[in-house]
Amino acid sequence: MPVLGARILDWFGFGPRDHAAHGHGHHDHASGSHSHGVIDATIATTDRGIWAIKWSFVILTITAAMQMVVVALSGSVALLADTVHNIADATTAIPLWIAFLLARRKPSPTFTYGLGRVEDLAGIIIVGIILFSAIVAGYQAIDRLINPRVVTHLGWLAAAGVVGFLGNEAVAVFRIRVGREINSAALIADGYHARTDGLTSLAVVLGAFGVWLGFALADPIVGLLITLAIFGIVWQSARSVLTRMLDGIDxxxxxxxxxxxxxxxxxxxxxxxxxxxxxxxxxxxxxxxxxxxxxxxxxxxxxxxxxxxxxxxxxxxxxxxxxxxxxxxxxxxxxxxx
Structure with missing residues (x-):
């Protein structure tokens, strides 16, 4: 990234943070980091988490905005399903961001362990958001199967699918890597479903190709398949977050x-x-x-x-x-x- 661009991002609070932290130990299955020095360990890790959340929000917002333009042009329900879920995925940054901010608070006489559990609550909210997006996408796909419509601008539709893949993969890399660094189940789970979203975005390209070959129902069928993939993400994410909420551990x-x-x-x-x-x-x-x-x-x-x-x-x-x-x-x- 050019130096000027990096400085602009830093001015707006999107630049990476410097920490007095380092990892040690050779038996680290969680890929975490144990911090030392004058920087409080919790603040250091949550700053890192907030950095990842900010970037995720920016990338997915831009991705969804670009896709929404193509949805309006093409009338593709497959791309609509992918876009709705990308919007929901960007929205999940909000509860995660709030959770990380609250986790920075020091323990109090009431909350003697601090507010780290808010991350688990954020995970539940995220699962709810993803579930809602799956229901919306599923409804639209089924409606289009019953009431077929012409899909146009197939070239732009395929390009939008590729954009969705690239945007989600970038977010997945951020969330999984940082989630492992700070051992946040909510952030790791969100990263993995972002990676799956990237693969489902490629399905939009497949749907566009099917329509181009003359199979009009390829678009709503792909939309329905994307919906099923989203429901799978809901199940995996819910299981992970609920396990931690019940004090389950690997x-x-x-x-x-x-x-x-x-x-x-x-x-x-x-x-x-x-x-x-x-x-x-x-x-x-x-x-x-x-x-x-x-x-x-x-x-x-x-x-x-x-x-x-x-x-x-x-x-x-x-x-x-x-x-x-x-x-x-x-x-x-x-x-x-x-």
Missing amino acids: PDVIGDIQHAAAHVPAARIVEAKARWIGHRLHADIAIAVEESLPVCEAKKITAALEHQLFEHMPALAAANIRLANADADHPHGGHDSH
């Missing part, structure tokens, strides 16, 4: 905890739990050590485990480590380490 996360504990032979994990609060991971772990150990030695073990956890799990925001008896099946009582 079993690999517990595997990471076990892997980190293996570097501290004196600590035997009795119980390990973890959950996401927004895009930050919180772990609750009970370990067993020899009862004859002095308190100071037990503290050294918990400190060593905590160090290994943060070293191997860059997305980890907090680790609550409790002590249990060496022969206990379940943790009880104990010492907390943060």
Whole structure:
């Protein structure tokens, strides 16, 4: 990008942010980043998320605007379905943007964990928006199957499909990459459905080719197929977001905890739990050590485990480590380490 263009984007708040952050650890399945330095980790990651959301909104708005012009010219219901969904996809930037802004707020006496859960709520709103766009697109496609209309400007129609693909792929790259960096389920889910949208946009080209060959129903059929693809996105996104809302977690996360504990032979994990609060991971772990150990030695073990956890799990925001008896099946009582 030319230097002048980059400066203009930065003036309007769309330039990338500089962070005092870096990733570390070799067992990082989440591709996160554990931040250090004077910049608060949550603010740094949410700034990065907001940057991706802004770019997504700009790209999809431009894409949808260009497609809408061709919809008016061609009368294509397939392109209409794709455009409606691109508009809905751009609109999803709003709840995500609000969620990331709220997540920057410090914990309060009421919200002691902060407002990271707002990201999950934003995910639910996004699912609702996508579902609505699927219903609208499906209705239009079915209506066109019943009441066929002539589709014109086939060259422009095909070009609009390609534009839709390029716009959505650009957004997908932004959202997935940044979502993985900051471990935001909502942002990653939105990125993957943007990628699927890009593929469905290419279906518009196929529909235009079918009409050009003389098969008039190719356009509404493609529109209906795009609708079915959107419903598939709704299902996948809803499952991902609801899993996190119910404190569900990838079993690999517990595997990471076990892997980190293996570097501290004196600590035997009795119980390990973890959950996401927004895009930050919180772990609750009970370990067993020899009862004859002095308190100071037990503290050294918990400190060593905590160090290994943060070293191997860059997305980890907090680790609550409790002590249990060496022969206990379940943790009880104990010492907390943060």
